[in-house]
Amino acid sequence: MTSEGNSYRIVSPSLTVKAMRDSGYKSTAYALAELIDNSIDAKATLVEVFACESPVQGASRTSHRVETIAVLDNGTGMDTDALRRALKYGDGLGDDRKRIGRFGMGLPNSSMSQCTRLEVWSWINGPGNAMYSYLDLAEINDGLDDVPAPKHDPLPEYWRELSEGLGNTGTLVVWSDLDRVNWHGAAATLKNTAELIGRVYRHYLTADKVVIKMAPVREGKVIGHANYAKANDPLYLTESSGTPAPFADEPMFEPFDMGNEDEPGVAHFPITVKGKQHVITVRASIARPEARRADIEDHPWPENANPNVDAGNHPWGKHAGRNIGISLIRQGRELDLDSSWAIGYDPVERWWGVEVEFPPALDDVFGVTNNKQSATTFTSLAHLKDKLKVETEDGESFKAFKDRLADLGDPRVDLIDLANYLETKLLPSIRRRLKQQTFGNRKSKKRHDADVTSKATDAVKRRSEDGHTGKTDDLAEGASTEDKRQEQVDALTRRHHLDEDTAQSMVDESLEKDWRVRWISSYQDSHAFFSVDLMAGMLQVIFNEKHPLHGELMAVLEEVPEDATTDDLRYRLGRAADTFKLLLFSWARMEDEIPSDRQREKIADARQDWGRYARDFIAGEDDGE
Template sequence: MTNGGSNYRIVSPSLTVKAMRDSGYKSTAYALAELIDNSIDAKATLVEVFACERPVQGSSRMSHRVETIAVLDNGTGMDGEALRRALKFGDGRGDDRQRIGRFGMGLPNSSMSQCTKLEVWSWTNGPGNAMYTYLDLAEINDGLDDVPPPKPEPLPEYWRDISEGLRDTGTLVVWSNLDRVNWHGAAATLRNTAELIGRVYRRYLTTDEVVIRMAPVRDGKVIEGAYYAKPNDPLYLTESSGTPAPFGDKPMFEPFNMGNEDESGVAHFPIIVEGKRHVITVRASIARPEARRPDIEGHPWPDNASPNQDAGNHPWGKHAGRNIGISLIRQGRELELDSSWAIGYDPVERWWGVEVEFPAALDEVFGVTNNKQSATTFTSLAHFKDKWRAEAETGESTKAFKDRLADLGDPRVELIDLALYLEIKLLPAIRRQLKQRSLGRTGKKRYDDVNTKATDAVKRRTEDGHTGKTDDLAEGATVEDKRHEQLDALTQRHHLDEDTAQSLIEEALEKDWRVRWISSYQDSHAFFSIDLMAGMLQVIFNEKHPLHAHLMTVLEEVPEDASTDELRHRLARAADTFKLLLFSWARMEDEIPGDRQREKIADARQDWGRYARDFIDGEDDGE
């Protein structure tokens, strides 16, 4: 207890602890992660998470509610001095950056964010020789300044009976008087914890460096349903994981080509901070075709998964929907899954994964918070390509802007190149490939209708004697010739993956389609181009042209939950874009310098109008 004369104390213990209780842990699972950090730092190979419930009589029925949460490990344990320091807010144990936790806040801060009483037993020579101490919010409010001195107290039999892995060394942390736990029953508490725990510690779980047991307890016994946390890899490259079938024992994604031949799906970014070189590692992945499509040979969906339902609505797709964003890895442990880099309304965002790993020496550069739940500087750089223009001075280049930020000591400057790489190069490339892989799936019935209608128009014109180069090339071409030519065009020129290309080709051959529409990045000012192949007229809309974003994206990439007002806005925007398109043609004709050349352009416009009438209305003009 503090002696008198404390009216002018700079910090009030009770108010400090109250502020720390409100320090912003996102959930009980994140608070528990702080305890698991300590266990791993203590070289534990088994960590047991217990949720102990008691019966509660409601107005109409008996239910159960969690009254105690505990974490028990078989790590090295602590002596009395280390134990007492561990319950001190901000002790820090020195600046040891080899540890997962280094701020000295994790144990007391996370614990008091969920409960009003924290108890700890730790032993280095058998659980019968444990040392015990505690923190009680009521005592702190009454003026307690010091952590109570640890005293010898054997580990209670209650915990010995339900543990699977007691050793001669270890630590038990118990939370009681829970007043901020998010869930009620033991099973629900652990279920809502396990997925995040599996993601945060996926590296450790995958290598079996640590095992995390999730155990619901009722009446002093572990009830049926205890299990071990499985890795939850947001890159979905792990062989064995908690991903629902059919991807629990095989990767659902594959590495995304980032130009590194030695390490597929990996790029390294060295940065110099205060004269020292550090390396940031970026990993990227993209969904395998079979994750999104049921028609990939050799990779069928489960029998109970409807092939007509979007993959995002199946269990594995919903699982991916909970793992959207860029995963930040610090010291082998996930710090945060930062969703601010994703396009929030787009369900396709679930089908990519990006991981940014950095050493603890870059904590200040990334803006790591003391509860290890976020990296504020990195998050602030999401969508930076738009933000910097708003902050830049008139006429200021990107380099000049960065130099000015460096002069001002802006903490973002070290990560700007990384942010621009992610936003301008990597993520757009991944999204383009995902769009290509979704060809033939999104709005499939609508595409079938337009392909059929256009094919009918082509056949009708051919029968009327209006042949084209695709008709001439088809003369004498075998089915294999057509298949090979189309596969080469789709994979080599337009960069579709082979499975998607093969699927498109087989569908076209089966239905005798003579046309195909795809989108692809083209190094051209034209907003579309054409491939003339044997029996196939392929139209390629140039995704690089702004018309794609202002017309095709507006009309075709409509969110499933779009409101009526948003739909009206999209239609109006598309109508305006179409008018601007025609105005651009009109101005082109207007600027033609010679009358004869202008007449040729006008004739082309007339011809296109006749063809458009034939394709849209199905009428030939009798030419």
């Protein structure tokens, strides 16, 4: 029986299609990606995307609106049976794990999510011998059960004339009656779409496996020049890409060291699922100093780039701002740029890139959706530390928690070690490096930082002139400028892990201005909230980023968003004041708990001495010694 009213089928075609139309494609561009997947699986070397405009008469002027979207490729094409199956929901060309597609949903699902009529021509022996079939929502609603049998229909001349690489084999997909496409101006829309397509297929584009042309069409002719998708690498390691100058032909980022000398910036995570081992590959990168700073020698910014404006506000920085998150790669194709792992309010997040690549065999482990736009299980593990606070039982170790998830059959268990590595090791390490990159930036350094350094230097010099010399003064005797430079650069790069360019810039500035003090933040494996480096002519104070005081005091006061409101600033000042009081209370309790009166007196004397030094540095007056 074929009539919906007389059958007992589990689902009806019309209701299924209606439901699938709401399957959640993020945009028309993501729906188009499904068609490009099919073209690449068909070994196409050229994919042409056409957005065809028609005039729309308004009250005062004529505008143009996209009425038809088409994707034409020079792939292997389909025979009659393959074409008919490709238009069937949930069939396609089968579950072939070597293909980008897997679920047999891509062509009908993506197409009907955007339009009410889908037409397909495919040929394996010249476009004149093309076979044709279609889906039409109105016919499905009227009770059409079967995909119409393909018939011989030569490729229309309209599309032949538009194509620049029509092959002896190929496929054309046409969407019309676009009731869910919000594209108006075809040219501008395709230009923006090319950036997303360039990111999704960057590995294919970089390897020259495919060319993707994005062409706006009006009155049967391409408007102006077509856009060709350029590789858009969120790791910014690609030499030639769509990144704005000065990074269009050179990488803007560099691999981030993950301890793999053979493959810098790469780590491999084997996992065993149902007795079979699979490998997940993680790649990480971090901005080169010259991407964020205008004062790196031999790496000037473009002449029209204001060095006093933050790099994030320049074209290359804005480009990076559109590529924030962890990129998930399956079968060489990006599924999602998952921003759940980023600190959403922090603009510095644009300056790192992480890519997680996994084989299609792990689709179920990652929770890949049938429209290949996300991996729900992986996303659910973002901000794992916060989730552990809620989900772990009292006194439960991380291992015990994992064992409990395994016993419960929780789908997250296979990825939890990877998520823990990303959140507690890799991303914190990257963020620490990013904070260090802007130390000593002459162009963007805040004036009050230089003022406090100058004021502290004056105090050091004044005390030295008054006979209160320290070890840094003694070490400076007889030390050459080059000796001082090398000692300081070594301390910054080897002990505190700053990159060479940043360290050199900081030291050059200190020597030029004869500064005797330097303040940095660095991750220290110590309970002390700060430490001191005593070098020839340089007193270096290191605030321990690992200590909670850093996050509650320095980060609150210094890492203030540019768009912070008055209420937010007032809150930050109050929070910093409370933290300072707690700091003094902690000292007081330390004195209180010292069992020996003699030791307590020594601590009290140290407190008195520190108070006198503080008066000299802050008030700028000699302590009278």
